[in-house]
Amino acid sequence: MSKKPKSKAGMYISLGTTLFGTVSVVKRLKDARREGDSLQLADAVVSAASIITSVALLARELRRLNEDGSGILPD
Template sequence: MSNLSKAKGFKKSKAGTYLSIGTTLFGAVSVLKQVKTARSEKDTLMLADAVFSAAAIVTGVAVLVRELRRLGDDDVLLG
């Protein structure tokens, strides 16, 4: 098995999905900083950008959690 195919397999594994969730949530830290800055500067446009970025993060985590559930359904040891 080549390294490339191992890497592609990791992306679809539970560990890879957990890693994706972690990195996505790490992005939430910068969004929180952006919200704090926008509020202190009373910048409505920057605040709107932060809100939409937060919505994208929430959606991304929801998709990854759904993928985790699908991976769990395929587990033959659970059935």
């Protein structure tokens, strides 16, 4: 399956919004630990894993854009 390549600007925006979501996940982790709610803790851990995966995928795509020189913005 072929994906449409994103611009560097789009990639940085995606990275920023993903990292911004980290704030709410950290808050949920802290609240779940304080309350001793294992189900909320498990949900927050899964969300954190999703964020980590998203950041890794975005970083890989940014590296590919930099290597190919196919980004819209100049380096």
